[in-house]
Amino acid sequence: IKIGSTGPGGGIVFYIDSTGKHGLEAQRADYTKQPGDVEYGDNAYYTWTHAVAAGKSYGSGWHLPTKHELNLLYKQKTVVGGFGYLYYWSSTESGSSKAWKQNFNNGNQNDYHKDNTNRVRAVRGFK
Secondary structure, eight states: OOTTSBOTTSSEEEEEOTTSSOEEEEOSSOOOOOTTOOOOTTTTOBOHHHHHHHHHTTOTTOBOOOHHHHHHHHHTHHHHOOOOSSEEEEEEESSSSEEEEEETTTOOEEEEETTSOBBOOOEEEEO
């Protein structure tokens, strides 16, 4: 397995640790509205609470990336591809009312109110 290849869960590998045996893969596309979802704006942006649930909706091991995992994903955004404009949620909270997001245009991370909306890209670790 190498960066850019298909991971065990069908995603795109964007990180491999120093052993070469463990890493992270990302879904091939942003989360989009599913039957039964509550609509938010243009259906490509979700509140943090919905983003956490969306990340888990892909099945075993899939999740909304941590702040660190999201930054690793940003560094490989051209390998993974398909990212929308600007901000993506991380699962890392900043107090009770905020969580970290990352700007996929310039790489900046900052905390943001959970009731606001951003894009979602799920990740999964593999061994």
